[in-house]
C-alpha cells in the first residue's frame with residue numbers, strides 16, 4: 001500500500017495501533033500522532049498537520065474502542081477531498097456491533113474515491129488463517145496494476161477458495177449472526193463481573209462493539225505492576241502504553257480481550273484480577 005501511495009506524509013490516531021505505526025516506520029514513514037476524543041480523531045489537529053494520508057479505525061477505535069459518529073466520518077471525508085488526501089480505514093472488527101444504530105463505513109460514504117478500505121478475517125473468523133483484504137480507490141488500483149503487480153498475495157489460494165465457498169453457501173452470514181449473539185453475551189458477562197468484582201476501581205470504555213474493552217484502573221500503581229500481577233495470577237491482559245506516545249503514557253488503561261474465552265473463564269479471569277490487583281495489596 002505504501003508503495004502504491006508513493007511519497008506521502010502519514011498521520012494516525014493517538015493512541016493508535018502500534019503495529020501500523022511500526023510498519024510505517026519500517027517503511028521510512030513515521031506517522032504523525034493526532035489526538036483522539038470519544039468521537040474519534042481531531043479534525044482540527046489533522047488539518048493543522050502536514051499529513052495527506054491518515055490511518056483510522058472508525059468502527060471501533062483501536063485501542064480505545066470509540067465509535068466515530070457519522071458527522072465525524074463526513075468531516076474526515078471532506079478533509080480528504082479538500083487536500084487530495086487518502087484515508088486508510090481499518091475496519092478490523094466492525095462485524096460485532098452491540099449497541100447503537102449501524103453507521104456506514106467511510107468507504108460506503110466516500111464520493112471522492114479517497115478511502116483505502118482494510119478488512120481482516122482475524123477477528124470474525126480466526127487469526128491463524130492470516131487472511132485479510134484491501135479495497136483500493138480506482139486511481140490507486142491503476143497504479144498498482146501498472147507498477148506493483150509483482151507484489152503477490154501470500155494467502156494460499158486454497159484458503160481463499162474455501163472462504164469464498166463458505167460465503168457463497170451462506171455460512172458466513174450465519175456464522176456472523178451466531179457469533180454476534182455469543183460475543184454480546186460474553187461481553188455482558190465480562191462487564192457485569194467487572195462491576196461486581198472490581199466496582200469503582202475500574203471504569204469500562206469502548207463496549208459498543210468489538211472483541212475487547214479497555215478499562216481505566218483507579219489505583220496508584222504502574223501499568224507494569226498491573227500486567228505483572230495479572231500474569232503472576234495466570235491472567236494475560238495488555239497495557240495501552242505501547243499504543244501511546246510519551247506525553248500520554250501516564251494514562252493507566254488496560255485492554256481486556258474476551259473473544260477467545262468461555263463465559264466461565266471470563267468470570268474466573270476477573271476474579272483472579274481482583275485477587276491480583278486488590279486483595280494481594282500493592283508493593284508485594
Ligand SMILES: Cc1ncc(COP(=O)(O)O)c(C=O)c1O
Pocket residue numbers: 017057062090092120121122127131132
Ligand atoms: C486495529 C487492528 N487492525 C487489524 C487487525 C488485524 O490484524 P491481522 O489481520 O494482521 O491479524 C487487528 C488485530 O488485532 C487490529 O487490532
